[in-house]
Amino acid sequence: MTLSDEKGDVPAHAERSAGAVLRARGIRKSFRMGDRRLEILHGIDVDLLPGELVALVGASGAGKSTLLHVLGLLDRPTEGEVEVHGRSAWGLANPDRAAIRNKDIGFVFQFYHLLPELTALENVLLPAMIAESRRSFRKMRKDYTERATGMLERFDMTKRLKHRPPALSGGERQRVAMARALLLNPRILLADEPTGNLDSATGERVLDLLFEEQRLRGLSMILVTHDDRIAKRCDRILHMEDGLVLADSAITIPD
Amino acid sequence: MYRSFISLRYLVARPTNLIGVVGIFVAVGALILILSIMTGFLEESRRTIRGSLSDIIVEPYFHGFVPGEAIPDRPGPMLQTLRGLDGVRAAAPRLQWAGIITQSGPDADKFQQIFSSSTHASLLVAELVGVDVLTPWRVAAPAIALSTRARAWVAPDFRIQDEFDATELMGALRRVAEDEDKTQDPDDELTELFGRPRAPVHNPLFPFQPPPEYVRNGRPLASCIVGKQLFRSLGLARGDVLEIGTVVPSKEKGWNLNNRRFVIAGTFQSRDNEMDAARIYVARSELADFLGDSKTFSQTLVRLENYERDGERLVREIRETLEERNLILGGLNARQEVRTWEQFRINVLRAIENERVLMGIMLSLVLVVAGFTIFAILSMMVTEKRRDIGILCALGATPRGVLDLFLLIAFWDAIVGATLGTVVGVWSAIEIDSIERWLSSALNVQIFNRNVYLFDHIPSVVQPVWVGTIVLGAFLCSLLFAAIPAWRASRLDPLVALRYE
Ligand SMILES: Nc1ncnc2c1ncn2[C@@H]1O[C@H](COP(=O)(O)OP(=O)(O)OP(=O)(O)O)[C@@H](O)[C@H]1O
Ligand SMILES: [Mg+2]
Numbered sequence: 001m002t003l004s005d006e007k008g009d010v011p012a013h014a015e016r017s018a019g020a021v022l023r024a025r026g027i028r029k030s031f032r033m034g035d036r037r038l039e040i041l042h043g044i045d046v047d048l049l050p051g052e053l054v055a056l057v058g059a060s061g062a063g064k065s066t067l068l069h070v071l072g073l074l075d076r077p078t079e080g081e082v083e084v085h086g087r088s089a090w091g092l093a094n095p096d097r098a099a100i101r102n103k104d105i106g107f108v109f110q111f112y113h114l115l116p117e118l119t120a121l122e123n124v125l126l127p128a129m130i131a132e133s134r135r136s137f138r139k140m141r142k143d144y145t146e147r148a149t150g151m152l153e154r155f156d157m158t159k160r161l162k163h164r165p166p167a168l169s170g171g172e173r174q175r176v177a178m179a180r181a182l183l184l185n186p187r188i189l190l191a192d193e194p195t196g197n198l199d200s201a202t203g204e205r206v207l208d209l210l211f212e213e214q215r216l217r218g219l220s221m222i223l224v225t226h227d228d229r230i231a232k233r234c235d236r237i238l239h240m241e242d243g244l245v246l247a248d249s250a251i252t253i254p255d
Numbered sequence: 256m257y258r259s260f261i262s263l264r265y266l267v268a269r270p271t272n273l274i275g276v277v278g279i280f281v282a283v284g285a286l287i288l289i290l291s292i293m294t295g296f297l298e299e300s301r302r303t304i305r306g307s308l309s310d311i312i313v314e315p316y317f318h319g320f321v322p323g324e325a326i327p328d329r330p331g332p333m334l335q336t337l338r339g340l341d342g343v344r345a346a347a348p349r350l351q352w353a354g355i356i357t358q359s360g361p362d363a364d365k366f367q368q369i370f371s372s373s374t375h376a377s378l379l380v381a382e383l384v385g386v387d388v389l390t391p392w393r394v395a396a397p398a399i400a401l402s403t404r405a406r407a408w409v410a411p412d413f414r415i416q417d418e419f420d421a422t423e424l425m426g427a428l429r430r431v432a433e434d435e436d437k438t439q440d441p442d443d444e445l446t447e448l449f450g451r452p453r454a455p456v457h458n459p460l461f462p463f464q465p466p467p468e469y470v471r472n473g474r475p476l477a478s479c480i481v482g483k484q485l486f487r488s489l490g491l492a493r494g495d496v497l498e499i500g501t502v503v504p505s506k507e508k509g510w511n512l513n514n515r516r517f518v519i520a521g522t523f524q525s526r527d528n529e530m531d532a533a534r535i536y537v538a539r540s541e542l543a544d545f546l547g548d549s550k551t552f553s554q555t556l557v558r559l560e561n562y563e564r565d566g567e568r569l570v571r572e573i574r575e576t577l578e579e580r581n582l583i584l585g586g587l588n589a590r591q592e593v594r595t596w597e598q599f600r601i602n603v604l605r606a607i608e609n610e611r612v613l614m615g616i617m618l619s620l621v622l623v624v625a626g627f628t629i630f631a632i633l634s635m636m637v638t639e640k641r642r643d644i645g646i647l648c649a650l651g652a653t654p655r656g657v658l659d660l661f662l663l664i665a666f667w668d669a670i671v672g673a674t675l676g677t678v679v680g681v682w683s684a685i686e687i688d689s690i691e692r693w694l695s696s697a698l699n700v701q702i703f704n705r706n707v708y709l710f711d712h713i714p715s716v717v718q719p720v721w722v723g724t725i726v727l728g729a730f731l732c733s734l735l736f737a738a739i740p741a742w743r744a745s746r747l748d749p750l751v752a753l754r755y756e
Binding site for chain 2: 065069072074075094095099100101102103107109113114115116117118126127129130131133134137180
């Protein structure tokens with residue numbers, strides 16, 4: 001990762017971006033507040049390599065969520081480009097971009113964001129329902145259900161399959177959200193303070209599960225967090241301040 | 256896949272959606288039921304009017320003729336001309352005049368009373384209709400006439416029958432006779448309840464014969480046949496004497512007041528209440544005599560071999576031929592002088608048709624209201640489900656998919672509502688008569704007064720095309736009203752919903 005204005009390390013840059021699953025260049029994002037334009041992101045480059053676990057840290061209001069939304073194709077940047085698996089995403093038609101969100105990127109939010117009318121299992125199946133037509137879903141329903149049930153079981157949710165979100169605890173809801181994000185085997189996982197709403201013990205367990213999945217599946221993952229201890233468990237830390245990525249510290253994992 | 260799944264889940268989870276379903280159900284059901292009844296009324300009215308009316312009516316404008324070159328005031332030449340046309344089965348003359356009932360029955364006191372009240376005035380103006388029954392043809396076949404019995408009589412298939420048939424009297428007499436048979440049924444509660452007085456003529460083939468209970472004293476009187484409603488409202492009985500006055504033009508004085516007494520030979524029922532409440536049939540010769548021979552016929556009724564096939568052609572032909580032979584005034588008046596039965600009663604048919612259209616428009620408003628409820632419920636739902644919409648977008652739903660999702664909710668509303676509405680609407684349209692009878696007896700109120708309307712049952716005709724149109728309308732209405740909130744949902748920025756708890 002480089003500072004946007006730093007042009008020094010060209011070979012490293014080129015080498016890194018070559019195999020990146022997610023690549024962002026010159027991302028600027030501004031919001032219109034009345035007649036004033038408020039720029040939140042001031043030109044950010046990000047490269048996310050296969051299997052890489054990256055922590056995104058920074059003060060509240062630095063623009064971490066905004067950047068993650070841009071990278072997750074939920075928010076269009078004012079300027080700049082996002083490439084997913086080498087394809088420039090914002091140049092695509094809306095349905096194609098929706099398909100990338102559906103299949104290539106998993107999202108875990110701080111506030112879980114489950115549909116309250118659906119059971120835990122149905123919530124997990126949601127990405128498959130969106131991906132498949134009615135007929136193909138009926139054909140593959142058993143496969144998907146098995147996969148979803150298996151995942152929830154691995155997350156210790158065996159007894160909660162038929163529960164609706166309002167009847168689940170915060171930790172349980174986040175596990176459902178994680179299973180949902182991973183159902184279609186995306187290569188990229190974006191997590192925005194997944195444990196921000198949980199007590200530290202519960203958060204710890206949820207995070208352990210998440211890291212384990214990341215390791216097993218070889219996911220490329222960006223994790224937004226305020227917790228230095230969590231950040232230190234990652235391969236790399238991106239520091240954000242005032243809409244810029246200040247430093248990119250590769251961490252050597254202690255053996 | 257998620258569209259139908261989630262829309263159904265929302266539908267089930269939100270009982271308020273039932274309001275939309277009920278709205279569509281009521282609108283579709285009511286539209287089908289009411290339009291079926293109105294169509295039934297229209298078709299039944301056509302049939303009834305058709306049944307008591309001959310195919311073509313020729314009504315010459317006598318007053319328009321310049322004296323001197325005037326056409327004959329006897330029907331002979333016209334009848335001859337008409338009968339000579341190809342496709343004409345029968346033609347019969349008819350004389351019509353207005354009369355006033357001045358006194359009658361066992362108690363003249365009642366008439367005194369009626370005369371002193373303006374509310375009864377309309378009852379007292381009668382439409383005198385003179386028809387030919389004793390044509391030479393008829394006289395020539397007395398044996399057949401005598402051999403038929405009063406009730407279960409078989410109409411002899413002769414030319415005379417056709418002449419008789421050409422007048423409306425035939426059907427009207429037959430109806431009374433049939434009714435008489437029906438009321439023999441002791442189970443008929445309505446007869447018990449309302450006690451319909453009936454007095455069929457003694458011998459339908461010679462309807463103007465004085466009834467057997469008529470006691471003759473002095474000079475025998477001419478007979479008349481009175482409409483059922485008039486008969487009832489005046490409290491008459493067969494064999495009573497009715498005094499009728501009338502005003503006729505006279506060359507010397509300008510106007511003459513005539514009056515004459517008639518003995519009541521029986522009643523007729525045409526199913527057309529206005530006719531039954533005002534019309535009195537007499538023999539045409541008798542009426543012509545009553546009017547001082549100033550007039551012998553006012554219309555000629557024509558029955559065709561096949562109206563559906565020849566009707567239009569013959570109307571034109573009759574106009575041309577009669578005008579050519581100076582038997583009608585012709586020119587611009589020809590259209591009014593020679594009319595088909597439909598043109599003759601076009602106002603009645605148009606009135607019912609208009610009523611049907613009006614009812615349709617009014618009930619469509621119910622559909623609009625139902626659509627509006629769907630609009631309101633969906634708008635609420637879109638606001639409430641903002642976050643869900645954001646989540647779906649984050650998981651890969653397109654705006655188009657969100658649009659479909661909310662449209663589908665309205666679609667389910669329409670499917671359930673329209674199906675229920677169609678089933679209940681069609682069923683009740685078919686069963687309306689028994690439903691009404693049941694309701695009437697359950698509530699002890701007479702909802703459909705069978706004595707007031709043209710029919711003794713509630714007519715209804717379910718037209719599949721209309722049912723289809725109504726169902727289609729229900730779907731269009733639901734979807735159109737749902738389109739606005741659904742479109743709003745698809746335009747929502749998913750992030751606004753996702754950023755906060
Ligand atoms: N739609 C918007 N309109 C205006 N300002 C916005 C909008 N979205 C975000 N911002 C502003 O952008 C800045 C960055 O917000 P962002 O949510 O990305 O911060 P963050 O780093 O995720 O903070 P936190 O750690 O508290 O989650 C904030 O000052 C916020 O007020
Ligand atoms: Mg944030």
